[in-house]
Amino acid sequence: MPRNRRITAAVAVASISLLASACTGQSGTAATDDPDAETTISFWHGWSGPAEVKALQKVVDGFEKAHPNIHVKLVGNINDDKLNQALRAGGSNGPDVVSSFTTANIGKFCSSGAFADLKPFIEKSKLDLDEIIPKPMLDYTQFEGTRCALPLLGDAYGLYYNKDAFEKAGIKSPPKTWSEFAEVAKKLTKTKGDSYEQLGFMPNYHGYETVVDHYMSQWDHAYFDKDGKSNIAKDPAFAEMFTYQKKLVDDLGGFEKLEKYRNTFGDEWGAKHPFQTGQVAMQLDGEWRLGMAQDAGVKFEIGTAPLPVADDEVEDYGKGFLSGTIIGIAPQSKKQNAAWELVKYLTTDTKAVVSFANAIHNVPSTFAALKSPDLKVDPGFETFLEIAQNPKSNTPPAAVNGSAYQVTLQDFGYQYESGKVKDLKAGLEKTAAQIDRDIEQAK
Amino acid sequence: MSTATNAPALAHALRAKRRRSALRTAAFMSPWLIGFGFFFAYPLVSTVYFSFMKYDGFGVPSFRGLGNWSYVFSDYPMFWPAMRNTLWLVVVMVTCRVVFGLGVGVLITKIKTGTGLFRTLFYLPYLAPPVAATLAFVFLLNPGTGPVNSVLGGLGLPTPGWFTDPTWSKPALTMLAVWGVGDLMVIFMAALLDVPKEQYEAAELDGTSAWQRFRYVTLPNISPIVMFAVVTGVIQTMQYYTQPLVAGKVASGIIGGSGQQFEPGYPDKSTLTLPQLVYNLGFQRFDYGSACVVALVLFALSMAFTALLMRRRGGLIQAGD
Numbered sequence: 001m002p003r004n005r006r007i008t009a010a011v012a013v014a015s016i017s018l019l020a021s022a023c024t025g026q027s028g029t030a031a032t033d034d035p036d037a038e039t040t041i042s043f044w045h046g047w048s049g050p051a052e053v054k055a056l057q058k059v060v061d062g063f064e065k066a067h068p069n070i071h072v073k074l075v076g077n078i079n080d081d082k083l084n085q086a087l088r089a090g091g092s093n094g095p096d097v098v099s100s101f102t103t104a105n106i107g108k109f110c111s112s113g114a115f116a117d118l119k120p121f122i123e124k125s126k127l128d129l130d131e132i133i134p135k136p137m138l139d140y141t142q143f144e145g146t147r148c149a150l151p152l153l154g155d156a157y158g159l160y161y162n163k164d165a166f167e168k169a170g171i172k173s174p175p176k177t178w179s180e181f182a183e184v185a186k187k188l189t190k191t192k193g194d195s196y197e198q199l200g201f202m203p204n205y206h207g208y209e210t211v212v213d214h215y216m217s218q219w220d221h222a223y224f225d226k227d228g229k230s231n232i233a234k235d236p237a238f239a240e241m242f243t244y245q246k247k248l249v250d251d252l253g254g255f256e257k258l259e260k261y262r263n264t265f266g267d268e269w270g271a272k273h274p275f276q277t278g279q280v281a282m283q284l285d286g287e288w289r290l291g292m293a294q295d296a297g298v299k300f301e302i303g304t305a306p307l308p309v310a311d312d313e314v315e316d317y318g319k320g321f322l323s324g325t326i327i328g329i330a331p332q333s334k335k336q337n338a339a340w341e342l343v344k345y346l347t348t349d350t351k352a353v354v355s356f357a358n359a360i361h362n363v364p365s366t367f368a369a370l371k372s373p374d375l376k377v378d379p380g381f382e383t384f385l386e387i388a389q390n391p392k393s394n395t396p397p398a399a400v401n402g403s404a405y406q407v408t409l410q411d412f413g414y415q416y417e418s419g420k421v422k423d424l425k426a427g428l429e430k431t432a433a434q435i436d437r438d439i440e441q442a443k
Numbered sequence: 444m445s446t447a448t449n450a451p452a453l454a455h456a457l458r459a460k461r462r463r464s465a466l467r468t469a470a471f472m473s474p475w476l477i478g479f480g481f482f483f484a485y486p487l488v489s490t491v492y493f494s495f496m497k498y499d500g501f502g503v504p505s506f507r508g509l510g511n512w513s514y515v516f517s518d519y520p521m522f523w524p525a526m527r528n529t530l531w532l533v534v535v536m537v538t539c540r541v542v543f544g545l546g547v548g549v550l551i552t553k554i555k556t557g558t559g560l561f562r563t564l565f566y567l568p569y570l571a572p573p574v575a576a577t578l579a580f581v582f583l584l585n586p587g588t589g590p591v592n593s594v595l596g597g598l599g600l601p602t603p604g605w606f607t608d609p610t611w612s613k614p615a616l617t618m619l620a621v622w623g624v625g626d627l628m629v630i631f632m633a634a635l636l637d638v639p640k641e642q643y644e645a646a647e648l649d650g651t652s653a654w655q656r657f658r659y660v661t662l663p664n665i666s667p668i669v670m671f672a673v674v675t676g677v678i679q680t681m682q683y684y685t686q687p688l689v690a691g692k693v694a695s696g697i698i699g700g701s702g703q704q705f706e707p708g709y710p711d712k713s714t715l716t717l718p719q720l721v722y723n724l725g726f727q728r729f730d731y732g733s734a735c736v737v738a739l740v741l742f743a744l745s746m747a748f749t750a751l752l753m754r755r756r757g758g759l760i761q762a763g764d
Contacts, residue, residue: 081726088500108729112501206696206709263587263607268696401728407706408520414711437518441510442499442730 031336044095055359104403110143115328153362154324174305217321230432287384320387401442494735544627569625606694609713687714
């Protein structure tokens with residue numbers, strides 16, 4: 001009996017100590033360090049691939065050359081969990097410059113003070129961000145007027161298509177509206193027994209990047225109303241998108257059949273990606289797919305285009321979903337002025353932005369870099385540069401509880417596409433109420 | 444007279460001796476007391492405290508009363524599915540593991556040749572890292588390309604969706620847990636070999652069947668070990684995190700992108716467990732207060748199950764004794 005009590009106690013400790021490890025909040029203060037003094041700052045980032053780390057090191061080398069008094073220690077492979085722990089704990093070993101791939105968490109980073117407010121630094125440097133950075137990228141790096149981050153390169157999403165398959169099916173150009181898209185997807189689909197020889201498009205929400213918010217970016221929509229309440233049940237764009245996607249699922253063979261086929265796909269980040277193997281003829285994806293597909297040695301010609309838009313919004317064709325890496329300053333850093341020099345360099349120095357974008361095949365995050373003659377633009381890549389600059393391109397608004405509302409909506413999407421939920425209106429109303437309740441809890 | 448004058452002095456000396464003894468005991472216990480206080484009492488008290496607070500991990504905690512409790516039990520959509528899944532796994536997975544572990548233990552103690560080989564073969568899966576083992580199972584049970592469904596299909600049998608089907612995801616996790624039953628096999632083998640042979644000989648002289656010998660000789664003798672396996676199994680299952688998370692992530696197709704949003708519990712919340720909620724609330728939604736509520740629910744459940752089983756164990760020991 002005592003032995004079991006000890007075991008129980010150990011279990012309790014394991015589960016509870018996880019939660020009680022951090023309770024020291026801190027707040028940012030005005031920076032007082034001398035940016036011209038000899039110093040070493042620490043930059044925590046999420047890149048882990050050898051090529052990416054090498055590319056970042058090269059850009060940082062350029063910074064150190066321009067600022068010989070500031071030395072930069074790079075700490076890679078940092079995800080948001082590690083970052084949050086460090087920002088909560090503070091201390092001299094923590095980061096000075098911080099970055100995250102999760103744009104959806106900007107609401108939490110800015111509202112909680114986890115990232116320092118950059119406004120004083122931007123004003124001191126007299127930067128007019130509207131003239132430097134495209135508006136959608138400025139939007140996803142601030143929350144309710146607090147700018148606590150800047151974009152460090154971006155990702156733009158568009159349509160990839162197999163030109164050879166298009167030619168064989170007699171399709172002359174990529175579809176511009178969702179109706180055209182459905183027709184093209186059906187034309188490109190070739191069945192084989194109870195599966196497919198080639199699927200025109202994998203519409204299921206688990207088809208890698210075919211998630212709810214990526215689809216939604218192609219409808220004129222608003223996730224929240226002016227009072228900050230969920231708008232998904234009131235804005236008809238959401239019902240239109242869910243109805244369209246469900247019909248596409250049914251038209252292409254039905255949820256079960258598509259799911260079974262989806263399970264034959266290779267890893268999204270590997271050479272066996274279904275678009276690269278020819279299992280699907282069209283793919284919604286980010287700009288990185290182009291380089292990955294070329295590296296995988298695909299045997300067909302790849303076409304790129306913006307994603308289609310709603311039939312009655314043809315004038316918006318050319319827009320797309322945007323996201324990207326965000327970078328800011330740790331509020332507890334004692335070297336914030338030096339840290340700002342690095343942040344400013346990485347996000348606004350055209351040469352640095354172009355060099356890094358060229359190396360990791362991302363979309364540059366400044367107007368000057370997007371237009372730079374030094375930017376390596378492979379055939380097909382211009383599409384993503386144009387999407388990034390399109391004023392109608394968008395990303396879901398930040399919320400105080402991070403991406404929770406997107407996950408809730410995505411969860412509803414699974415239930416609707418699989419037929420588990422049949423009443424779309426009631427389902428959207430219930431989901432909206434849940435989103436509001438979750439946000440209320442987080443406030 | 445002298446007795447009367449000596450009595451207070453004697454009492455004083457006795458009290459001093461007791462005090463010294465108590466101090467000595469405390470000194471010997473101090474390492475454990477410090478550890479207990481630092482690693483158990485303080486976190487427990489903190490968890491209770493934070494369960495009544497609004498705290499996002501960065502700012503200053505503020506009092507919220509029963510708000511977090513009400514949110515978790517009434518409004519958090521993942522709580523009840525996770526509770527049902529956890530209880531399902533406690534009942535089914537623990538039972539399967541104990542029965543299978545005992546069965547393998549009995550078989551291996553009976554066989555005459557190749558004992559070492561079979562022991563090794565059955566124990567090896569337990570050494571596989573949980574993430575690697577789960578990945579292997581998701582691959583083997585892939586409904587599109589997995590060899591298991593290829594064989595089932597070839598035999599004309601139904602081919603379940605396994606980790607992609609809410610009905611089959613928990614049975615698939617149970618299969619994974621049963622595959623790694625080597626730990627229980629070893630302790631059951633030790634217990635089985637410890638049963639006095641004379642009792643079996645006496646039972647045989649009485650003309651008992653093999654089942655009767657197992658039921659009336661083996662089981663009473665090993666019942667404390669069975670109870671140990673059940674209690675530790677229940678506690679482990681309450682902490683079940685890695686395998687369902689990895690299986691859900693891989694089967695859903697979302698495994699790599701750092702910025703990708705992942706809904707835990709794929710498919711359809713069927714692999715959600717309570718520890719995943721602690722992570723989801725605390726580290727993805729920045730709601731430490733509600734995460735503490737779930738942690739306390741886990742703690743209470745673990746205690747309740749353990750207490751229940753310990754009471755039951757008393758009866759079994761008596762039967763065994």
